[in-house]
Amino acid sequence: MNSPLSSIVILGTGSYLPERIVTNDDMAQIVETSDEWIQARTGIRQRRFAAEGENTSHMASAAARRAIEDAGIDPTEIDLILVATMTPDMPFPSTACLVQSQLGLPQCTAFDIQAACTGYVYGLNIATSMLQSGNYNKALVVGAEKLSGILDFEDRSTCVLFGDGAGAAVLGCSDVSGVGMIGGIGGADGSNPEILCQPAGGSAIPPGTDSLAARQHFLKMNGKEIFKQAVRVMGQASTDLLEKTAVDADDLALIIPHQANLRIIDSLTKRLGIPVDNVFINLQDYGNTSAASVGIALDEARHSGRIKTGDLTLLVAFGAGLTWGATMVKW
Ligand code: UT7
Numbered sequence: 442m443n444s445p446l447s448s449i450v451i452l453g454t455g456s457y458l459p460e461r462i463v464t465n466d467d468m469a470q471i472v473e474t475s476d477e478w479i480q481a482r483t484g485i486r487q488r489r490f491a492a493e494g495e496n497t498s499h500m501a502s503a504a505a506r507r508a509i510e511d512a513g514i515d516p517t518e519i520d521l522i523l524v525a526t527m528t529p530d531m532p533f534p535s536t537a538c539l540v541q542s543q544l545g546l547p548q549c550t551a552f553d554i555q556a557a558c559t560g561y562v563y564g565l566n567i568a569t570s571m572l573q574s575g576n577y578n579k580a581l582v583v584g585a586e587k588l589s590g591i592l593d594f595e596d597r598s599t600c601v602l603f604g605d606g607a608g609a610a611v612l613g614c615s616d617v618s619g620v621g622m623i624g625g626i627g628g629a630d631g632s633n634p635e636i637l638c639q640p641a642g643g644s645a646i647p648p649g650t651d652s653l654a655a656r657q658h659f660l661k662m663n664g665k666e667i668f669k670q671a672v673r674v675m676g677q678a679s680t681d682l683l684e685k686t687a688v689d690a691d692d693l694a695l696i697i698p699h700q701a702n703l704r705i706i707d708s709l710t711k712r713l714g715i716p717v718d719n720v721f722i723n724l725q726d727y728g729n730t731s732a733a734s735v736g737i738a739l740d741e742a743r744h745s746g747r748i749k750t751g752d753l754t755l756l757v758a759f760g761a762g763l764t765w766g767a768t769m770v771k772w
Contacts, residue, residue, distance in 0.1 A: 608736020
């Protein structure tokens with residue numbers, strides 16, 4: 442059992458992107474759009490789509506396998522599995538249970554987190570608290586999405602934005618104080634769920650011929666409204682966490698924001714007054730991968746040398762709900 446006073450640290454990270462690259466020009470073959478419009482409005486150049494039969498759990502397991510290897514731990518040490526996703530393999534059982542089985546992990550606590558694009562950041566904060574409780578030793582946190590399965594390829598205002606993939610981290614304890622997960626916050630406002638949702642498939646509108654005909658089983662979004670809210674809550678979550686952890690924005694070595702839109706990220710950097718070089722951006726390659734986005738970005742940042750020992754890194758996300766969250770990591 443951990444001492445409740447141990448630091449909780451990220452021991453390893455991993456990510457997985459499906460092989461199939463879909464460029465903006467490819468999207469222009471499907472809907473009336475152009476590479477110029479997509480790049481100018483979002484910064485996205487291409488995205489990855491999962492293969493037929495390649496499910497969220499498979500991508501989650503692939504990223505998790507890499508994170509476990511990177512952490513250099515024995516997989517049998519994992520006693521908590523959290524999978525953040527809004528595109529689970531099926532409504533139940535959870536994708537976390539499927540990952541447990543696919544990787545042959547111990548029969549431990551395993552559940553999904555549904556906080557849309559904020560899910561991975563929620564997951565890191567939840568895992569940190571559960572490890573701090575002393576009841577768990579090693580946690581696997583995964584963000585994974587197969588958004589291509591819920592996109593409406595007749596709606597150009599949404600289908601060009603999203604992609605598939607997975608990002609994972611293994612968390613454990615350290616006797617070194619003042620390192621690792623030094624603070625986290627989260628929030629939600631459920632008063633306008635319809636601005637970003639998948640209307641059918643749940644208890645409100647069970648799947649049926651009517652819902653299929655009305656295309657209600659696809660992702661729906663009021664892009665302009667989400668954009669406004671995203672700018673507000675990403676900025677607020679970041680400044681709230683900086684205040685809570687007594688960190689100055691100038692002392693942040695890197696910010697890893699949810700990769701939805703370059704213009705949203707630009708306004709965040711302006712609000713925080715930090716140079717754009719201190720922000721990790723990979724949305725040009727993968728589009729918006731929802732719950733996977735911060736996990737993939739964190740893994741790429743670590744393995745490309747953008748994070749060094751002693752660095753302070755702020756991870757921040759927003760998503761459907763509306764949800765938002767941030768977490769501060771000292772490496
Ligand atoms: O993880 C959270 C998920 N969501 C987000 O983060 C999305 C946040 N919102 C956004 O990123 C932006 O609102 C969008 C990228 C979705 C849209 O950008 P916008 O600058 O808000 O464009 P708009 O919706 O105001 O559309 C401008 C024009 C419209 O034409 P008219 O009415 O001005 O003639 C649209 O019909 O662009 C048109 N349009 C397109 N044109 C070419 C919309 N989608 C496309 C498209 N290609 N794919």
